[in-house]
Amino acid sequence: MEREELGAWLRLLLTPGVGNGTARRLLAAFGPPAQVFRQGRDALGVVVEPRLVDALLHLPPDFDAQLDTTWSWLQGASDRHLLVLGDPAYPADCLQMEDPPILLFAQGPLTALAYPRRVAVVGSRNPSPQGLLNARLFARSLGQAGVCVVSGLALGVDGAAHEGALAAGAPTIAVVGTGLDRVYPARHKDLAHRIAAAGLLLSEYPLGTPPLAPNFPKRNRLIAALGQGTLVVEAALQSGSLITARLAVEMGREVFAIPGSIHAPQSRGCHALIRQGAKLVESAQDVLEDLRWPSQAVVPAVAPPPHDAADGPRSPHAALLAALGHDPVSLDALQARTGLATAALQAALLELELEGLVGRLPGGLFQRSGQA
Template identity: 60%
Template sequence: MAPDDWEDWLRLMATDGVGPTTARRLLAAFGPPAAIFAQRANTLAEVVGAVTAARLLGTPDGWEDLRARTREWLADPNHHLLALGDEAYPPALLTTPDPPPLLHVVGDPVALAAPRALAIVGSRNPTPQGADNARAFARALAGEGVCIVSGLAAGIDAAAHEGALDAGGQTVAVVGTGVDRVYPARHRALAHRIAHAGSVVSEYLLGTPPLPAHFPRRNRIIAGLSQGTLVVEAALGSGSLITAELATQMGREVFAIPGSIHSPQSRGCHALIRQGAKLVETAAHIHEELAGVWAQAPKSVPPPPAAMTGEAQDDPVLVALGYDPTPFDVLQARCGWDTARLQAHLLTLELDGRVQRLPGGRLQRLASA
């Protein structure tokens, strides 16, 4: 993100009625936020309707306070804003169907792009054995260089973060509040430790309170940052099963630890196993399942070649795309690029108005490109 761009991104996401889906629709139609705000009301209304168009051209409620608070927050070198299209934006999220347009990060943003990452989630009220299992799995995996991703919640989440920290490893907490707030409050010290060993991240604006609807939403980020999700203990209908379902939809592996048939906290895991989740008893079982994925993971996602910033005809992705609607896998075969790199560059082309996505996951080069 250019130094002067963050206010436009913040204003976009602070506008009432603009969530991730609407923001991406606007970005695809008009380009970066500054270009969105330069449009006429009737032009915006064609994409988002008259009410949202009027809100976009007005001032969001509490805007001056939010802008001042965010500017002060960004003065800390340990605080970062990452927007879609930024080179530092986590490449794994670009392959998900609902990437957040703007992320607030406390800590090292590089942790969000860990080439080997596992989500560990579960009950907020685990059994003592469940908490011990979460801590032990996280400790073993983090000690071997795997980044542990969880949600800073009470119970299994906290145990997973603690296990990773005990091993001197890397861990990421995805929270359902603004990153300037810690929920539950008793995890404040844990959040500070996580920020020093990885990062705390949120799509929500500073000051956002812990509203119930935010936590299921943040689960897609937990699943999206990871190549697999381990459910340690979960009752039927718990939020952990939402994370597992989202991981399945994203094509990620799902693992579950079995427990007693008499324990309510085991029923969610048993349901996942019946649905095809991998039963695991040791960290080695996860390594066996993800070895191929982790072996292929790049150490980092290389930036696009310099030629891509020049004329459209020099862009190898546009050349490979041609002008006919093309499925992603066909384009990838033509380019020979890995998924994260290609998705990141396609997003840039969308924001530049050179490519559009069609129903069925197909892509088409626009005539102007």
């Protein structure tokens, strides 16, 4: 793309008040963006309202600086791309949305967009230890089956899903809510670099866009569009993951949900989805079968039992693990079940936590991990 063409697309994107729908009307009426900006007031007024005509006739604020920044970014590495409507590389699945972005910023090999099998994996930013493990193992299993995992680079389930896919040597697509010159959350900077090397970072937002709250629910429609199915690992009743699931249904995609404890707030969103018709899944194989995709060698998507019961307990705290069960439980409830003194119980829980067998949840609750 030449600098002049880039400038025309950026100007259309950055013009105040011109959203994706208006931009598409202008493109349909006049052709490429450069043609849009050659029109006079009368011609533009046939397509858009007067206030937008005024906006289109003036350069957006800080336009020159934004053009310089974007041009330098594109020239800075061969794996940086700008995908515009009509570009052969623009993901066709995104055209099924009501408001497909007029352009997408991408970093990484574009081959991830050409993958014939893609599944979105989403869930809580504050998952339980089991939810975190499920996200990683399901994504790894899907990756081993030749599936590209799509998620949002957020903390919790998203990050674990990307990690699981990368561990399988599979590509993964991260749809972010900031400009691609920023990484949010900052702790995922290394993960973002690894995704860009083996998969793809994707954003509809101009470079320099900070992590603004409204952008994240909006980007969820891209996650839903890019996956032929959406798997919700854990979600509260009011969560962005349920927005993604709803959007997936509206686009005719399959929605899958992993059930959890009836006592865990992070499971209530999944249970609500199942009641509404989402497919209950217990393994990656369930997802593959429902989408009618032939499976390759798929590892189990749940943690296997670490030992046979006949071999005896592997932990000196086997009785405490049994008392924990598999639901979140409070310290007081554990004391009632075990009869242990507070100090002894806390010490034992700390040992199990350090061994990775127990996780500490918000609200002073504890839960066994999938390894226990």
